[in-house]
Amino acid sequence: MNAAIALITLLAAGPSAEVQWRVPLPPEATQPRVVGNATTYALYDPKSGAVMWNSLDGNTWRIFRFDPRTRKVVPMGVGSFNPQIDCGLGLTTVHRRNPTTRASTGDTYEVATGKHLSTVKGWPERVGRLVMTRDEKLQSRTYTDAVTGEVMWQESLRNGATESLRAPVGEPIWATPKRWLFIIGEEGRHPNDKKGVVDVALRTLQELKRVHLSDYAMKFDGIVGNPETGAFAVFEASNRGRYCTGVFRSDLTRVPGKFFYVTDISKHGILSLDGKADDYGNSNFTGMICADPQTGKVRWRAASKQPGKWVGGNVLAGDELLDGKTGKSLGKLKLPQLLGLSQDGKFVGVDGRRLVGGRIRAR
Numbered sequence: 001m002n003a004a005i006a007l008i009t010l011l012a013a014g015p016s017a018e019v020q021w022r023v024p025l026p027p028e029a030t031q032p033r034v035v036g037n038a039t040t041y042a043l044y045d046p047k048s049g050a051v052m053w054n055s056l057d058g059n060t061w062r063i064f065r066f067d068p069r070t071r072k073v074v075p076m077g078v079g080s081f082n083p084q085i086d087c088g089l090g091l092t093t094v095h096r097r098n099p100t101t102r103a104s105t106g107d108t109y110e111v112a113t114g115k116h117l118s119t120v121k122g123w124p125e126r127v128g129r130l131v132m133t134r135d136e137k138l139q140s141r142t143y144t145d146a147v148t149g150e151v152m153w154q155e156s157l158r159n160g161a162t163e164s165l166r167a168p169v170g171e172p173i174w175a176t177p178k179r180w181l182f183i184i185g186e187e188g189r190h191p192n193d194k195k196g197v198v199d200v201a202l203r204t205l206q207e208l209k210r211v212h213l214s215d216y217a218m219k220f221d222g223i224v225g226n227p228e229t230g231a232f233a234v235f236e237a238s239n240r241g242r243y244c245t246g247v248f249r250s251d252l253t254r255v256p257g258k259f260f261y262v263t264d265i266s267k268h269g270i271l272s273l274d275g276k277a278d279d280y281g282n283s284n285f286t287g288m289i290c291a292d293p294q295t296g297k298v299r300w301r302a303a304s305k306q307p308g309k310w311v312g313g314n315v316l317a318g319d320e321l322l323d324g325k326t327g328k329s330l331g332k333l334k335l336p337q338l339l340g341l342s343q344d345g346k347f348v349g350v351d352g353r354r355l356v357g358g359r360i361r362a363r
Helices: 002-012
Strands: 016-024 042-045 050-057 060-067 072-078 091-097 104-110 116-121 124-127 130-134 140-145 151-156 170-175 180-185 195-200 207-214 219-225 232-237 242-248 261-266 269-277 283-291 298-302 308-311 314-317 320-322 329-332 337-341 346-351 354-361
Touching (some): 042 337, 050 337, 072 091, 116 140, 124 170, 130 170, 170 195, 180 207, 242 261, 269 308, 283 314
Antiparallel strands (some): 042 050, 124 130, 130 140, 170 180, 180 195, 195 207, 219 232, 232 242, 283 298, 308 314, 314 320, 320 329, 337 346, 346 354
């Protein structure tokens, strides 16, 4: 009887966030700037468990790295994270500004080991292996390999420039050793009103395949999902807000359906918040959907208005875990402020003056 009661209790237990270690933050590491349980101020490598983050000390941004091998927090100097899309490579590019010369540089590191890989001159932006910098007079943009430091090519930013360009005048949205994707306007022009997602050959940049993205004069703002393994969503931004303007399969065919605000994609489905935007570009969310990543057919709807992230076959929405097959709540979790979360449930976060790591379990 006692064994049966224990089994029933075990089965009835809800999900948990098991903390497996705690590490004190050093005195100079102020609490990382975190918005809810999602942040653009940290880069996490789930394979190694290492994480790098920004910490604001007065008016100064500083970089810190957690080394999972020694379980120590390591200072990485003054600097800040610039806009970047990692493409799952486990890299980070840090912007540093010389206070005397006011010159900007971008240092790329391997998150897992903290190894310095390359330095570029100028204000850096990164998509995967490509670091983009503009010259001081905004006359040209240079593309550099983030790992090797090799200059790949340069583009003129001048209107009416006559020089022959080696590369398409577009925006990279995915760049790994396996695949490069760009957003390119019609006839190879810089993205404007009419543009498409283009698969280009590595290094030669020959156009392999193109699919229409949108007819709006907006700038690329982000990508969700992995184009090498499955479906992915493309976000663009205007001066009022950001919008999901296309969801595509890996072969660049469009996934049918309406996806207002995609938050995560895996083999388990497309997670998107439903809603609409007001006249000022603000998003008003009404709930969450999970859709088939191939057909776009909605599998379930949930009332949650929090961005959903896949954790195994289930969905983390704020502090609540949802059943990945039905959208029904499995229970609430006691979580730290998350700096990193992997799809198998491993996490790193901040709890007061401590960095904590653990795993989310369904029960």
